[in-house]
Amino acid sequence: MADPTIPAPPFFEERQNFKQLLLANKAPKPTGNTTYEEIVCVGFQPELDRLEAVVHIKQPVGYGGDICTPGTPEYVRFFLSFDGGTTWQDQGLTSFIAHDIPDAAKHHIEYAVTLTITPRKRLCRHPNLVLARAILSWNIVPAAGDPDFRIHWGNRHDTTIQIAAARRPPLKQLLEEAQVKLPAEIEEILDPKQEIATVEPKPLTFLQLQALYKEQKVELHRFGFATALQLLENPQVLTAAALNKPVFSKELSIDVAAWLKLLGEPKGDTSYEQLDCVGLDPVRSELVATFRVKRGSGYSGGPCTPGSLEYITFWADFDDNGTFETCLGTAAVRVHDFGRMIPEGGLEYGVSLPVFLVPYQKLCTAGPRLVRIRALLSWHKPHPCASPARPPVWGNAVDTWIQIPPGAPPNAGEFPGYLYTVCEVNMCGINPSTGLTSLDQPFGGLLSVSGEIPAAPVVTTPGRFKYKVAYRSLDPTPSPTWTYLANDFWVWVTQGAGVGIPTTSLVLQQVDAGGWYTYLEYGTPVSGNWRRVTGPNRLLGYWYTARTQTARWEIRLEFLDTATSTSYLASPQVCPDGTRSTVTVYLDQSEPVPYLSPNIEVSADGNPPWNPAKECDTLVKGVVLRGTYSVSDEHFRTLNLYVEPSGAAHNTPVTPSSRSYGSPDWVPTGGETGTWTLNTANMDACGYVVRLDVWDRTILNCDADGWFNATSIGFCLKDK
Numbered sequence: 001m002a003d004p005t006i007p008a009p010p011f012f013e014e015r016q017n018f019k020q021l022l023l024a025n026k027a028p029k030p031t032g033n034t035t036y037e038e039i040v041c042v043g044f045q046p047e048l049d050r051l052e053a054v055v056h057i058k059q060p061v062g063y064g065g066d067i068c069t070p071g072t073p074e075y076v077r078f079f080l081s082f083d084g085g086t087t088w089q090d091q092g093l094t095s096f097i098a099h100d101i102p103d104a105a106k107h108h109i110e111y112a113v114t115l116t117i118t119p120r121k122r123l124c125r126h127p128n129l130v131l132a133r134a135i136l137s138w139n140i141v142p143a144a145g146d147p148d149f150r151i152h153w154g155n156r157h158d159t160t161i162q163i164a165a166a167r168r169p170p171l172k173q174l175l176e177e178a179q180v181k182l183p184a185e186i187e188e189i190l191d192p193k194q195e196i197a198t199v200e201p202k203p204l205t206f207l208q209l210q211a212l213y214k215e216q217k218v219e220l221h222r223f224g225f226a227t228a229l230q231l232l233e234n235p236q237v238l239t240a241a242a243l244n245k246p247v248f249s250k251e252l253s254i255d256v257a258a259w260l261k262l263l264g265e266p267k268g269d270t271s272y273e274q275l276d277c278v279g280l281d282p283v284r285s286e287l288v289a290t291f292r293v294k295r296g297s298g299y300s301g302g303p304c305t306p307g308s309l310e311y312i313t314f315w316a317d318f319d320d321n322g323t324f325e326t327c328l329g330t331a332a333v334r335v336h337d338f339g340r341m342i343p344e345g346g347l348e349y350g351v352s353l354p355v356f357l358v359p360y361q362k363l364c365t366a367g368p369r370l371v372r373i374r375a376l377l378s379w380h381k382p383h384p385c386a387s388p389a390r391p392p393v394w395g396n397a398v399d400t401w402i403q404i405p406p407g408a409p410p411n412a413g414e415f416p417g418y419l420y421t422v423c424e425v426n427m428c429g430i431n432p433s434t435g436l437t438s439l440d441q442p443f444g445g446l447l448s449v450s451g452e453i454p455a456a457p458v459v460t461t462p463g464r465f466k467y468k469v470a471y472r473s474l475d476p477t478p479s480p481t482w483t484y485l486a487n488d489f490w491v492w493v494t495q496g497a498g499v500g501i502p503t504t505s506l507v508l509q510q511v512d513a514g515g516w517y518t519y520l521e522y523g524t525p526v527s528g529n530w531r532r533v534t535g536p537n538r539l540l541g542y543w544y545t546a547r548t549q550t551a552r553w554e555i556r557l558e559f560l561d562t563a564t565s566t567s568y569l570a571s572p573q574v575c576p577d578g579t580r581s582t583v584t585v586y587l588d589q590s591e592p593v594p595y596l597s598p599n600i601e602v603s604a605d606g607n608p609p610w611n612p613a614k615e616c617d618t619l620v621k622g623v624v625l626r627g628t629y630s631v632s633d634e635h636f637r638t639l640n641l642y643v644e645p646s647g648a649a650h651n652t653p654v655t656p657s658s659r660s661y662g663s664p665d666w667v668p669t670g671g672e673t674g675t676w677t678l679n680t681a682n683m684d685a686c687g688y689v690v691r692l693d694v695w696d697r698t699i700l701n702c703d704a705d706g707w708f709n710a711t712s713i714g715f716c717l718k719d720k
Helices: 010-017 016-022 172-179 208-211 224-235 240-244 256-264
Strands: 037-045 049-058 073-082 089-098 108-116 130-139 156-162 275-282 286-293 307-319 326-336 346-352 371-381 397-404 418-422 446-452 465-473 490-499 503-509 529-535 541-542 551-561 566-569 573-575 578-580 583-587 592-596 602-605 619-620 624-633 636-642 656-660 671-679 687-696 708-718
Touching: 010 016, 010 592, 037 130, 037 156, 037 275, 049 073, 049 089, 049 130, 049 275, 049 636, 073 503, 073 671, 224 583, 240 573, 275 307, 275 397, 286 307, 286 326, 286 371, 307 346, 307 619, 326 346, 326 418, 326 529, 371 619, 397 503, 418 551, 418 583, 490 541, 529 687, 624 636, 636 671
Parallel strands: 037 346, 108 275, 108 397, 156 346, 619 708
Antiparallel strands: 037 049, 049 108, 073 089, 073 130, 130 156, 275 286, 286 346, 307 326, 307 371, 371 397, 418 446, 446 541, 465 551, 490 503, 490 529, 551 566, 551 583, 573 578, 592 624, 602 624, 624 671, 636 656, 636 687, 687 708
């Protein structure tokens, strides 16, 4: 329910009744309405292969309810184009949940989404600048593979990003890019997938930078910034004689005193780079910032050099006194010169920083917790944590508001764990009685289980915590015993050491002698070393279910604090329909069963009489055919009827061409029996099949495609 004390924003009635209007085909045309939400920035973190988008939530209401309700999803689908926008490659979907927050009427709240991708990398001699597109859609999933998806609520944002150079390219790629063809007798004994390490690039010297930028109008106090900082950090070099002489070296004439004065009076020059957006990714508990590199030169060298680092430092004003007293850490990303290849709008980069917000959480019943965040971009040198109000020499600061997700902060010394998702479906979105999702979806095949010990980052050394993933059958009655996962699996982890660029690596998870997996996350960027499980996010295990495991099953997590030898079950989560610490899932392990009757009937014009087609008969082009179809399944989703080959049929449709569970067809969950018809008037004389494809609603192997099955019947057409 909307808060009656808050004035309704524009289009509120359409927004509130959006799903009902869709069902009645009365929804407004998709125009990309950004009254309520808008993607404002998209960036790329080259070293981590992460696409990141920042979304503004603009209105106090219109998101399905307050933070104690399920809210509504904001979906973002990313695309890349390697040919200037002619074609687009779907990179995947991510999302966050938005809620009604009254204070959004005073200032927008910024959220972020993150998606790790695997783009093709090239050698550094081939700058890899590509177009990126993000599509924001409220409450409707943007269609896969459709870069021109028509948006009702939300928008599309295009930008240009830089993909990092390949540092260990496979031999095959190395030879292709070098345009080298090996003799056949040599090629057949080499492994084309063997990775070849490239040499570490060497930074350019001051004189090399001077020569590089002589004709590119890059100021001395820009390309000489690193040298100036070295002079400041080594005051013994700054003798009175040196400061009074305009000659810094034999090679270059510099007024050293004027040069260093620029460093002592920073004003935040944004002519080379500019910080634009800051948001919180609530799924990963990371602050995300995006900035724009504006010029083609001035970043200490091209992609075959180390280039230079852009640092972003984050602060929080938890006590809301305007001082930004809490420094949350510094993240970095590497940038390079791209000369004339840089587009008019520049390149957009992103950085992310894991943040420990658990001590500042409060229960949803206490209302939303909004916090002001400051992010400051500083080129080449990280900004000191103690100076949130001081501008950098190169860069700028941006302030924003974020919402800290609700939760109960643990007591000091306690480390409760939580179960979060199954196949990335939040446990609060799975009915505890039926085991189906809010879209009436069961599960099947491989299931992923994620969870977290939120207070673990206060521990600065790895390996203190352990965990187990257990499951049991609930039907026909709950099993008295639990089965524990013990299979090996790989996860991607991101780790860092204070200020700098983090690294990613694969880690093999195996149970120890006691049947426990090791919990991998610990530390924060402020405390020094840290590590997070990022692929899939907060993954704790995979359950490879069997075909015989059907109906309802329960999943739970167990945790162990090895420092105190304390073991405990996952703590309950507060959901709109109550609290729960375990999750019930319904397993559907069967494909739908499609059927097409072999008995086809023929009519001259689609009206009676209908006569049975004779076996092996060739039908005359122009007649109307009909037959019966049926599909049965426990959780039917959709069926498609169509003719093959489509070219000879000139795309003549079968009626009905599709039927679905739910709107607008309202086919029951168990399927249906119906009649199909086909007018052959526009079809060529040829042999054809009518094909029936069927899917169910199962989240199969953590993918929403579901179980699939198909059948077909054939017929032939001849000219009169």
